[in-house]
Amino acid sequence: MSLPLSAGRRSHRAWPETLHAEWTKLRTLASTGWLLAGAVALTVAVSTMAVAAAAVAPGLDLAKLSLTGVQAGQAVAVILAVLTISNEYSTGMIRVTLTAMPRRPTVLAAKAALAGGLVLAAGAVAVLASVLAGRLILPGRGFTPANGYQLLSLGNGPDLRAACGSVLYLALIALLSLGIATAVRDSAVAIGTVLALLYLFPIAAAVVSNHHWQRHLEQIGPTTAGLDIQGTVGVHALPLTPWQGLGVLALWAVGALILGGLVLRFRDA
Amino acid sequence: MTTITPYRSPVQDGPDGFPQLLHAEWTKFRTVRGWVIGMIVAVLVTAGLGLFLVAASANVSCGASSSGGGSGPVRHGAAACGPPPLLQGPAGEPVTDSFYFVRRPLAGNGGSITVRVTSLTGLPPGPMQPGLMPWSRAGILIKQDLSQGSAYAAMMVTGGNGVRMQWNYTGDTSGLSGAVSAASPRWLRLTRDGDTITGYDSTDGAHWTQVGAVHLAGLPSAVQAGLFATSPQYIAISTSFGSGNVNNNQTVATAVFDHVRRSGAWPASTWTGGDIGPATEGIQGFPQGYHQAAGRFTVTGSGDIAPAIPGPGNGNEGHEPIGFFLAGAVAGLIAVIVVATMFMTAEYRRGLIRTTLAVSPVRGRVLAAKAIVIGSAAFVTGLAAAVGTVIVATEEAHASGYSLWPVPWPAELRLIAGTAALAAVAAVLTLAVATMVRRSAAAVMLVIVAIVVPYFLTFTAAVPAVIGEWLLRITPAAAFAVQQSTSRYHQVQAAYMPGLGDGFFPLAPWAGLAVLCGWAALALAGAAYLLRRRDA
Numbered sequence: 001m002s003l004p005l006s007a008g009r010r011s012h013r014a015w016p017e018t019l020h021a022e023w024t025k026l027r028t029l030a031s032t033g034w035l036l037a038g039a040v041a042l043t044v045a046v047s048t049m050a051v052a053a054a055a056v057a058p059g060l061d062l063a064k065l066s067l068t069g070v071q072a073g074q075a076v077a078v079i080l081a082v083l084t085i086s087n088e089y090s091t092g093m094i095r096v097t098l099t100a101m102p103r104r105p106t107v108l109a110a111k112a113a114l115a116g117g118l119v120l121a122a123g124a125v126a127v128l129a130s131v132l133a134g135r136l137i138l139p140g141r142g143f144t145p146a147n148g149y150q151l152l153s154l155g156n157g158p159d160l161r162a163a164c165g166s167v168l169y170l171a172l173i174a175l176l177s178l179g180i181a182t183a184v185r186d187s188a189v190a191i192g193t194v195l196a197l198l199y200l201f202p203i204a205a206a207v208v209s210n211h212h213w214q215r216h217l218e219q220i221g222p223t224t225a226g227l228d229i230q231g232t233v234g235v236h237a238l239p240l241t242p243w244q245g246l247g248v249l250a251l252w253a254v255g256a257l258i259l260g261g262l263v264l265r266f267r268d269a
Numbered sequence: 270m271t272t273i274t275p276y277r278s279p280v281q282d283g284p285d286g287f288p289q290l291l292h293a294e295w296t297k298f299r300t301v302r303g304w305v306i307g308m309i310v311a312v313l314v315t316a317g318l319g320l321f322l323v324a325a326s327a328n329v330s331c332g333a334s335s336s337g338g339g340s341g342p343v344r345h346g347a348a349a350c351g352p353p354p355l356l357q358g359p360a361g362e363p364v365t366d367s368f369y370f371v372r373r374p375l376a377g378n379g380g381s382i383t384v385r386v387t388s389l390t391g392l393p394p395g396p397m398q399p400g401l402m403p404w405s406r407a408g409i410l411i412k413q414d415l416s417q418g419s420a421y422a423a424m425m426v427t428g429g430n431g432v433r434m435q436w437n438y439t440g441d442t443s444g445l446s447g448a449v450s451a452a453s454p455r456w457l458r459l460t461r462d463g464d465t466i467t468g469y470d471s472t473d474g475a476h477w478t479q480v481g482a483v484h485l486a487g488l489p490s491a492v493q494a495g496l497f498a499t500s501p502q503y504i505a506i507s508t509s510f511g512s513g514n515v516n517n518n519q520t521v522a523t524a525v526f527d528h529v530r531r532s533g534a535w536p537a538s539t540w541t542g543g544d545i546g547p548a549t550e551g552i553q554g555f556p557q558g559y560h561q562a563a564g565r566f567t568v569t570g571s572g573d574i575a576p577a578i579p580g581p582g583n584g585n586e587g588h589e590p591i592g593f594f595l596a597g598a599v600a601g602l603i604a605v606i607v608v609a610t611m612f613m614t615a616e617y618r619r620g621l622i623r624t625t626l627a628v629s630p631v632r633g634r635v636l637a638a639k640a641i642v643i644g645s646a647a648f649v650t651g652l653a654a655a656v657g658t659v660i661v662a663t664e665e666a667h668a669s670g671y672s673l674w675p676v677p678w679p680a681e682l683r684l685i686a687g688t689a690a691l692a693a694v695a696a697v698l699t700l701a702v703a704t705m706v707r708r709s710a711a712a713v714m715l716v717i718v719a720i721v722v723p724y725f726l727t728f729t730a731a732v733p734a735v736i737g738e739w740l741l742r743i744t745p746a747a748a749f750a751v752q753q754s755t756s757r758y759h760q761v762q763a764a765y766m767p768g769l770g771d772g773f774f775p776l777a778p779w780a781g782l783a784v785l786c787g788w789a790a791l792a793l794a795g796a797a798y799l800l801r802r803r804d805a
Contacts, residue, residue, distance in 0.1 A: 053733065071731065075718065079710055086710070090618055188614065188709035189307075192607035195717050196600050202729045204322060207596045209586050213325035 015110075018101050022110040025093075026084065026118070035080040036118060039170075040126040043073030047130035048137065056142045061233040062152055063162040066134025070166045070230070071223075073126055074173045078194050081115045081177035085260075086187035094269045104264045108182060112257060115178050116171045123170035127163050158232035165229030165246055172246070172253045173198070176222060179256025183263045197252075198223045215239045222252040290629050290638040298642050301615075304608045308646060311604035311692075312654045318597025319658035320665050326589065327671035352587025354672065356577070359420045359486075361675060363577040363588070364438040366417040367546030368406075369557045369570030372495030373537045375411065380533020381460035382409050382494050385474060386426050387451045388525040391500060392555060403429030404575075404762055405500035407524030407568060408457050411466055412493045413485070417546050420485045422466035423497070423574070424457040428522070430760075432457070434468035434480040438576050441760050444470040444480040461533075464488045474528065495540065496559075498524045498570035504583070504764050506734060515764050517584060519571055521555045526566040546572060578763035579674045579755055580772065590674035592684050592754030593772055594662040596728075598691075599721055601654050605647050605692050606716050609699035612643050614709040622805045632800045636704060640793065643700050644693045651692025655685040676754045687751025687778055694785050695720055698745060701792035705799050719788070720745045734766055738775040745788045750774035750781025 026032050047069030054065055085108075088094040101107050135152045143149040154160045176197075181190035201221025205214050218224040218239040228238050228245025235242065298304060358364035375382075386408065391401030408425030422436035424444075432444035432455055449455045456471040467482040500522035506515050542559040560567040579585050616622040629635050659681065666673045676684075695716070703712035723746035727737030741747050753774050757765050765773040774781060 053736075068731075075714065075722075079714055083710055090709070186611070186709065188607045188610045188713045189303075191710055191713045192603045192717070195721065196603045199721060199725045200318075200600050203596055203599060203725060204318065206729045207322050207589075207593055208325045209589060210326050217325075 014101070014103055014106055018103070018106050018110040019113065021097075021101065022107070022114050026114055029087075031083065032080065032118070035076055035083075036122045039073045039076035039080070039119070039122050040129070042076055043069035043123075043126035044129045044133065045069065046072040048133045051134045051137045051141070054138070054141055054143070056147065059233055060143075061231060062134065062138060062143060062149060063159045063232040064227075064230040066130055066138070066152055067127065067162060067166050067230050069126070069130050070123075070170060071227070073123075074170060074198070074223075075195070077119045077123075077170050077174045078177045078191060078198075080119065081174040082181040082187055082190045082194065084111050084115045084178060085181045086185060086190055089185045089269075090187065098269050105261050108178075108257070108261050108264055112175055112178055115174050119174040120167060120171040123167040126170075127166050131159075131163055158235075161242060162230045162232055165242060168246060169226045169229055169249065172226065172249045173222070175253040176249070176256045179253065179258070179260040182260025183256070220248065222249050225249055287634060287638065290634060291641060293628075294635075294638045294642040298612060298646060304611065307604050307608040308650045311601035311608075311650050312657060314604065315595070315597045315601035315654035316657035316661050318600060319594040319662045322594045322596065323662045323665040323671060324669060326587070327666070327669035355588055355674070356418050357675070358418050358438045358576070360437065360439075362439065362677075363579075363585075363674060364418055365573045365575050365577045366419075366438070367544070367572030368497045368499030368574055369542065369559065369568060369572075370410065370412075370415075370493070370495060370497045370545050371540050371542045371559045371566060371568055372410075372412075372415075372493045373531075373535050373540055374491050375461065375494040376491045376534040376536050378463050378490055379461060380494075380535070381458060381531070382411075383456065383458040383474075383528070383530040384409055384496065384526045385454050385456050385528040386449050386524055386526055387454045388523075389426050389428065389449050390523050391428065392520055401428040401522065402500050402503060402520050402762065403427065404573075404760060405520065405522035406433075406435075406574070407498040407522055407526075407570070408496070409459050410495065410497045411459055411461060413488060415493055415543075415545060420488060421574070422459065422468065422483050422485060424459050424468040424470065424480065425497075426455050426457070426524070428500075432470045432480070433760075434483075435574070435760070436466070436481075436483045436485065438574065439758065440483060442481045444468075444478070445472065456528075459494070461488075461492070461494075496524075496526055496529070496566055496568050497574075498522050498568040499572045499574060500570065501573040501575070501762055502584070504762060506764055506766065515766075521557070521569055521571045523555070523567060523569040526568065527564055529564065529566065540566075542568075573761070575761045576758050578758070578761055578765070580764060580766070583763045585674075588672055588674045590676045590754030590772070591659055591662060591681060592676070592752045595655065595658055595684065595688060595752050597658065598651075598654060598688055598752070599724060601650070602692060602695055603717060603721060605650060605696050606699045606720070607713055609643050609647065609696040610703045610709055610712045610716070612639065613700050613703035614707060614712060617707045617805075618709075626805050633797050636701075636793070636797055636800055640697045640700055644697045647696035648689050648693035651689035652685065654692070655688035659685060674755065680754055680756075683778060684752055684754060687782060690782055691748045691751055691785065694748065694782070694789050695745070698785070698789040698792050701789065701796040704796035705792070720748075720785075722746075724749050741781070742775050743784070745785045747774075747776055747781040748785035750776045751778045753778060 047066055050068035051066055088097060097107060131152055152159055154163060177194045180193050184190050184193060201217050201224050205217040208214050225240055225245040226249030228240050229242045231238050231242055355363045356366060389407050391405055394400035405428035406425040408423055410421055410423035412421040413419035420437055424434050426432055426449045431446035433441060434444060435441045456474045458469040460467050464486060465482055465484050468480045469477040470480055471477045500520040503518045503520050544557060555569060557570050577585060579590055616625060625635055626632060699716045702715050706712050723740035723744040726732045727741055753772060
């Protein structure tokens with residue numbers, strides 16, 4: 001009788017098994033479901049409030065306005081992604097994980113795929129609901145075709161780009177958070193660091209009175225650059241083109257993941 | 270027969286008072302390297318951001334050209350390529366001083382001028398402006414000389430604030446109330462006696478009431494006196510989700526004077542009219558100027574004689590007060606919040622809380638000791654961060670030729686002490702929240718959402734100004750009011766906005782801090798209750 005698992009077979013199937021193990025860990029935590037539901041609810045609630053309180057003003061960007069909630073929902077995505085790894089450090093589970101799956105970059109990749117994927121799914125629901133809320137509420141606030149405002153529609157190129165881009169934005173924020181949490185390990189430090197990164201650039205840009213620097217800060221900040229993807233009005237005046245902006249955020253996310261991967265690889269757990 | 274002596278530990282009983290508990294908690298704090306590093310990071314981040322913000326705000330090309338000379342700040346360079354230099358009043362405070370002045374020299378240390386005002390009107394009301402502004406002013410004025418920012422005292426009628434006596438930009442007392450019209454004219458009088466100017470008003474020119482007597486130090490014997498009119502900008506602020514706009518529109522005021530009487534030595538034989546301050550183009554159809562016929566003077570002017578208010582919304586971009594550059598304190602505060610959270614949650618994570626509570630079974634005292642230790646550590650951190658920021662920001666401003674908005678020293682002291690207190694109370698609030706929720710992630714998130722996010726939303730104008738003002742009234746973020754550098758003046762209409770870079774808060778500095786203290790007290794009460802009622 002042969003043992004069901006041989007070392008050779010296992011190393012062959014490392015990726016699916018790692019993914020499956022991580023999925024089981026994430027799926028069986030009660031907090032995962034609550035956080036995902038919370039992210040959707042917060043995003044939709046804030047977006048709905050923003051469109052319900054909007055007043056007709058020249059040059060108002062309806063797509064951006066309807067997606068305001070993404071800025072609140074991202075905070076929940078940060079918690080979800082940070083807890084994916086820092087929970088393991090706080091309970092000591094990480095040592096079991098790394099014993100079972102010694103290929104550390106694979107573990108991080110599996111976590112990234114799952115955290116990113118879950119946020120992508122939740123983000124898609126949240127963004128669709130937000131766009132729907134904008135579409136239904138805005139005409140009642142005077143944003144009608146008669147007043148020169150186009151109805152929000154996913155059939156419209158820039159609106160579709162803003163919506164899809166917002167979903168990607170949320171997933172990239174989750175990846176950035178995961179990378180930083182892997183590097184610093186503690187959940188409090190990780191959340192503090194990520195939120196400082198997210199909020200500091202816009203505050204600094206609001207304070208600096210030199211327009212040259214203001215623009216630079218908005219180009220390099222993960223949130224300010226990433227949210228350029230939501231712009232549909234006056235796109236030429238944005239510090240970066242929408243996709244360039246999302247690219248800057250992607251660079252941040254990749255950089256954080258590489259940093260986290262290196263720390264995970266070369267430091268004792 | 271053997272006597273059995275029960276075992277006694279050879280270790281002496283230690284004292285178990287509150288000071289020992291404090292000492293134990295202090296030892297826990299100082300021996301965790303990460304926490305001490307966290308506090309140092311808070312100081313460095315705050316000061317580093319302050320330095321960066323000043324350096325980035327200074328005009329880059331000017332900074333390069335003036336540093337070559339190496340002889341201190343070069344006013345020339347700053348004026349040539351930076352924002353216009355600040356206009357300063359007799360006490361050194363920034364002021365606005367522009368109006369239309371119909372004047373004559375008044376010689377000697379005595380003399381007086383009396384007029385009757387029969388009308389004060391503004392532009393025809395339109396969609397973008399009201400007709401007459403509440404602080405449109407016209408009346409009589411005695412001024413040291415014709416330069417902007419020189420000492421003055423004036424009696425005036427206003428668009429919506431009755432008769433006022435104002436002097437040296439910040440001084441203001443009220444006289445007769447009600448609007449001026451042909452049916453109810455206002456008589457105004459100014460008399461000079463040495464350095465003292467006394468203002469009177471009257472409804473009939475016979476019965477006079479003294480409004481005020483002010484002392485203008487160092488007034489020369491020859492001064493300028495006459496009639497003036499001016500009207501401040503109309504500032505329309507419209508903000509909603511996704512958009513923010515400040516529109517500044519010029520307005521004008523036109524006043525009609527008669528019964529102009531003078532006493533004393535007036536050497537010139539005629540009146541001279543002219544703009545004080547840069548000649549503004551005025552508004553089409555309503556040029557600044559005056560018209561004299563049969564003892565009646567009609568004077569039209571635009572501008573303001575008042576303290577200046579900082580911020581781009583008020584046309585004063587490029588001269589921010591020092592409190593602005595403490596914006597990096599938000600980042601430092603996040604570090605303090607993280608450390609304060611871990612100071613409590615680490616006890617739960619490591620099970621140390623059971624030892625702590627076994628040693629000191631009165632649980633409220635443990636919480637008090639922890640709050641005192643983390644509060645003091647955060648206070649010192651905040652103090653170091655604020656002092657460091659003020660020093661490096663001021664130095665950098667000197668070096669790069671950036672002219673900071675002058676802030677009186679009591680306000681600067683309050684900024685520093687207030688920032689330290691803000692850090693201390695925020696740390697105590699965090700500790701209490703962490704005691705209640707026990708989990709690091711939840712505690713950090715809750716406190717950051719309560720303190721940092723409202724500040725972020727209002728300062729970046731992400732929410733309409735009305736909502737932002739309420740957020741800065743009721744959330745713990747109200748405490749950032751301690752960082753407001755300059756005062757509001759009731760006699761100046763300006764964009765006193767929390768966002769858009771103006772840096773004004775809806776609450777007074779210490780009232781804002783009190784709101785945070787209230788939240789911290791509530792959280793501490795909740796933490797003490799839960800700590801006693803729940804198993805550790």
